[in-house]
Amino acid sequence: MKTIKIDKQLSGTVGQLQLGVLSGKVQVNHSSEKLIALLNMEAEEIAAREEIEDIAKLPQVQATREAYKALGKKPARYRVSSEALHRRIVQGKGLYFINNIVDINNLISIRSGCGICLYDVDKIDGDIVFRIAEDGETYRGIGKYDLNLNKLPVFADEDDPFGSPTSDSERTRITESTQSILFIIVSFLDEDLSPWLDQAEDLLIKFANAQNIEKTIINTNS
Numbered sequence: 001m002k003t004i005k006i007d008k009q010l011s012g013t014v015g016q017l018q019l020g021v022l023s024g025k026v027q028v029n030h031s032s033e034k035l036i037a038l039l040n041m042e043a044e045e046i047a048a049r050e051e052i053e054d055i056a057k058l059p060q061v062q063a064t065r066e067a068y069k070a071l072g073k074k075p076a077r078y079r080v081s082s083e084a085l086h087r088r089i090v091q092g093k094g095l096y097f098i099n100n101i102v103d104i105n106n107l108i109s110i111r112s113g114c115g116i117c118l119y120d121v122d123k124i125d126g127d128i129v130f131r132i133a134e135d136g137e138t139y140r141g142i143g144k145y146d147l148n149l150n151k152l153p154v155f156a157d158e159d160d161p162f163g164s165p166t167s168d169s170e171r172t173r174i175t176e177s178t179q180s181i182l183f184i185i186v187s188f189l190d191e192d193l194s195p196w197l198d199q200a201e202d203l204l205i206k207f208a209n210a211q212n213i214e215k216t217i218i219n220t221n222s
Contacts, residue, residue: 001021001023001182001214001216002023002121002124002127002128002182003127003128004019004021004127004128004129004130004155004184004218005127005128005129005130005218006019006129006130006218006219006220007129007130007131007132008220009131009132010130010131010132010153011220013070013071013132014067014070014071014153014188015067015070015188016063016187016188016189016190017067017186017187017188017219017220018187018190018193018217018218018219018220019130019184019185019186019187019217019218019219020184020185020187020193020194020196020197020215020216020217021182021183021184021185021197021215021216021217021218022181022182022183022184022197022200022201022204022213022214022215023121023180023181023182023183023213023214024180024181024201024204024210024211024212024213024214025179025180025210025211025212026101026178026179026180026181026204026208026209026210026211027208027209028099028100028101028174028175028176028177028178028208029099029100029208030099030100031097031099031100031103031207032100032207034207035100035103035104035107035203035207036097036103038107039095039097039103039106039107040095042107042110042111043089043094043095043110046086046089046090046110047089047090047092050086050089050090051090052087052090052091055083055086055087055090056083058082058083058086058113059113059189059191060082060112060113060114060187060188060189060191061080061082061083061086061113063187063188063189064080064082064083064114064115064165064186064188065080065083066188067153067188068080068152071132071151071152071153072151073151073152078152078166079166080115080165080166081109081115081116081165081166081167082109082110082112082113082114082115082116085106085109085110086110086113089110098174099174099176100207100208101118101174101178101181101204101208102118102174104200104203104204104207104208105118105183105200107203108185108196108199108200108203111196111199112185112196114185114186114187114193114196115164115165115166115185115186116165116183116184116185116186117155117163117164117165117168117182117183117184117186118168118174118181118182118183118184119155119162119163119168119172119173119174119181119182119184120172120173120174120175120178120180120181120182121180121181121182122178122179122180123162123171123172124157124162124172124182125157125158125159126157126158127157127158128155128156128157129155129156130153130154130155131153131154131156132151132152132153132154133149133150133151133152133153133154133156133161133164134150135150136150137149137150137154137160137161139160139161139162139169139170139171140169140170140171141166141167141168141169141170142167142168142169142170142173147164147166147167149161149164152164152166153165153186155184163184165186183200183204185197185200193217194215194217197215197217198215201213201215
């Protein structure tokens with residue numbers, strides 16, 4: 001598993017912070033009907049119980065929004081991925097389906113409320129640090145424009161930042177040729193992330209023939 005460290009400036013600014021990390025070998029394919037059915041069922045339950053104003057009050061979403069405010073970033077402009085997914089569902093736009101790996105990522109994200117980052121391990125150069133992005137740093141978000149990273153919490157390798165709880169980069173995205181993944185749950189609450197990692201493991205084994213899975217939780221004391 002890649003070495004991941006939390007920068008002290010980031011943890012000192014946002015307070016509570018921990019990462020649930022899973023790595024393993026997978027097979028990337030179109031999502032099966034069973035996986036899509038799980039996602040649609042989850043979306044239907046969310047649509048039935050939530051209003052748009054409820055989403056920002058979800059514990060993990062609220063904690064992430066507060067962390068972004070502490071960093072000086074507007075959470076309504078740079079929404080954490082879980083919040084964006086809940087908003088799509090409540091607004092009746094439905095979920096989009098990419099591949100089995102990304103769709104499992106999204107399922108755990110909407111269930112947990114956490115921003116979850118997903119990367120092709122072979123596209124990451126060296127060790128990883130979770131830090132505050134500096135002025136002028138940017139990358140092309142997946143399916144998006146160049147994202148202004150300044151003050152966002154970002155994952156960076158020896159080259160540049162490549163991901164954040166808001167949007168990951170094109171450089172490290174999952175493709176049909178991906179063989180090994182890094183799945184990172186970002187939590188700004190003191191919550192046990194083990195159940196979510198276990199769910200991710202079960203889904204990846206069932207729907208992506210995952211092997212050699214490793215899991216760990218990293219916090220400011222790691």
